[in-house]
Amino acid sequence: MEKFPGEGEMERRERVDQLTEAERVMIQHTWSKVYHQREDVGVSILIRFFVNFPSAKQYFSQFVHMEDPEEMERSAQLRKHAGRIMNAINSVVENISNPDKVSSILGLVGKAHALKYKVEPMYFKILSGVLLEVLGEDYSDCFTPDVQRAWTKLMGLVYWHMTAAYIEEGWVQLSSSAV
Numbered sequence: 001m002e003k004f005p006g007e008g009e010m011e012r013r014e015r016v017d018q019l020t021e022a023e024r025v026m027i028q029h030t031w032s033k034v035y036h037q038r039e040d041v042g043v044s045i046l047i048r049f050f051v052n053f054p055s056a057k058q059y060f061s062q063f064v065h066m067e068d069p070e071e072m073e074r075s076a077q078l079r080k081h082a083g084r085i086m087n088a089i090n091s092v093v094e095n096i097s098n099p100d101k102v103s104s105i106l107g108l109v110g111k112a113h114a115l116k117y118k119v120e121p122m123y124f125k126i127l128s129g130v131l132l133e134v135l136g137e138d139y140s141d142c143f144t145p146d147v148q149r150a151w152t153k154l155m156g157l158v159y160w161h162m163t164a165a166y167i168e169e170g171w172v173q174l175s176s177s178a179v
């Protein structure tokens, strides 16, 4: 049975801390290695995501009923989405020192997911967790605890910006303690 980490937190808008200069450098350095192998890494992240959280497949007409990871690996729709995720993260990392740009990139992506695809926002958080897990395993030599922390912060930021559109649409409620 699927276990959703942090279930119940999705209604709360969490505070995000800005990245320090040192964290930005760590992220850019590690991302340059990951981006080199973006296709393979992106696909392994999504396969793990869909195997561990099969309900997330509901949004993808072409593999909603697919269970075999090898079959998933060949799915054009899965590969396309993996590429889109890796490209979006790449744009964020490239513009990491430009908060307005980051906000506009992720705002548009968030809007598409809220309005066009109607993806339940908790899946962004789950996918972030899977991404951090896969990167930590595949790049264990450079994912030191400091790097891991910086990436966790970055993915918190991605979640925060992507869910902005959900708040505008009234999908996620802002709690009074949140910013």
Ligand code: HEM
Pocket: 056, 057, 059, 060, 077, 080, 081, 084, 085, 088, 089, 109, 112, 113, 116, 117, 119, 123, 124, 127, 158
């Ligand atoms: C960091 C997280 C994610 C990023 C950066 C991302 C990025 C993208 C981008 C750039 C697109 C194309 C947007 C457009 O049509 O304008 C897209 C499409 C899509 N995304 Fe995501 N996505 C993320 C997470 C998710 C999650 C968690 C789900 C569902 C569980 C999801 C479901 C979809 C679907 C159904 C489409 C349309 C697919 C298609 O046309 O074949 N996304 N995503």
